Amino acid sequence: MNPYFDFNATTPLSAVARDAWLLASQTHWQNPSSLYRDAGFTSQKLEAARERLATLLGCDDAERIVFTGGTTESNNALFFSFARSLPKDARIAISNIEHPSVREAAHAVFRDRIIEIPVNQDGVVELERVHDVLQNDRPALVSVMAANNESGTLQPWREIAALCRSCGVFFHTDAAQWIGKLPSGELGHCDSISGSGHKFGGPKGVGFLVLRDTAQNLSFFRGGPQEHGHRAGTENYPSIEAMVAALEWIEPRLDAVAVEQTLLREEFCDVMHLAFPGLRFIGRGTERLWNTVLMVMPEHENLKWLTRLSRRGFSISTGSACSSGKEGSSVVVQALGASADDLRRVVRVSGGWDHSRGDWQALASAFVEVQEELKRGGKG
Secondary structure, three states, X not given: OOOEOEOOOOOOXXXXXXXXXXXXXXXXXXXXXXXXXXXXXXXXXXXXXXXXXXXXXXXXXXXXXXXXXXXXXXXXXXXXXXXXXXXXXXXXXXXXXXXXXXXXXXXXXXXXXXXXXXXXXXXXXXXXXXXXXXXXXXXXXXXXXXXXXXXXXXXXXXXXXXXXXXXXXXXXXXXXXXXXXXXXXXXXXXXXXXXXXXXXXXXXXXXXXXXXXOOOOOOOEOOOOOHHHOEOOOOOHHHHHHHXXXXXXXXXXXXXXXHHHHHHHHHHXXXXXXXXXOOEEEOOOOOEOOOEEEEEOOOOOHHXXXXXXXXXXXXXXOOOHHHOOOOOOOHHHHHOOOOHHHHOOEEEXXXXXXXXXHHHHHHHHHHHHHHHHHHHHOOO
């Protein structure tokens, strides 16, 4: 049985990624920026990995890709870069359900020059809202995530990218949750993309930012010419190789996985709906990631559910791992106008590519067991 249901937070290292990392660490451990022959071979391997990732993302130019330490760094680098280059009165627009690494980075540098695009009752950004913002507010940059990390709702990033392009506005998407769960071949049409290897079976501490063109200058980390002058510091080739290998391995499986896991996820939702009268699902009425269920439990605080399920070996979350421990940490549920009491009862379940029907059924049964335990112990 696989009791781990927090794949939107992080994923176990895949065997393919582990083998790729070990081989690269043993055979091409040299500094890619050094001038001797073996370092040159490592540099060639690094650029080959960049080319392979560009192909997976549908990028027309591999040099648009800057390898980073992960999506949080990528998002911060993007917004701080724009803050340096844009006029002091320039405004930007983000959705009101963005990950903290977008929302907090944007607010840190643009402060009161941010336009928040609201979502509808299903947690989806509507194109009409984006159109209105583009026409009325004239932002210099729009950032809308591809798939939400809490509810799993899919955002219309292709259509938003097209709208922005028609208005000459830069469009960025945080695709950390999309990549490795849904096909990534069209993402390269966005001006900018951020992603993290550990979300799809790669190692932690490695990710990337795709730029609109090679002329855009990040210079987020200084002190060296690495990454074509965008990010100083010795490139972590073994982790980059492992990340790309993980994505190459999972991409061909995604269509079949989506069909199978969507069925199992919906069976789980049906069982939960019957077992818990008053249970509220967030985003169930719209397209969302095949692995994700965001629920407002009818009673008892979410930490009671989490800790008691954890004692039974099951791992779930109360929302975004980057917001855990904060009061009312669910950005999505808060954006939908939920009460403070609702926010305290939010739980997120996010499965993996190989979860079985038995895994999902065991989790539902564990929820029922916890309910009985909480009833015996009094109201939560």
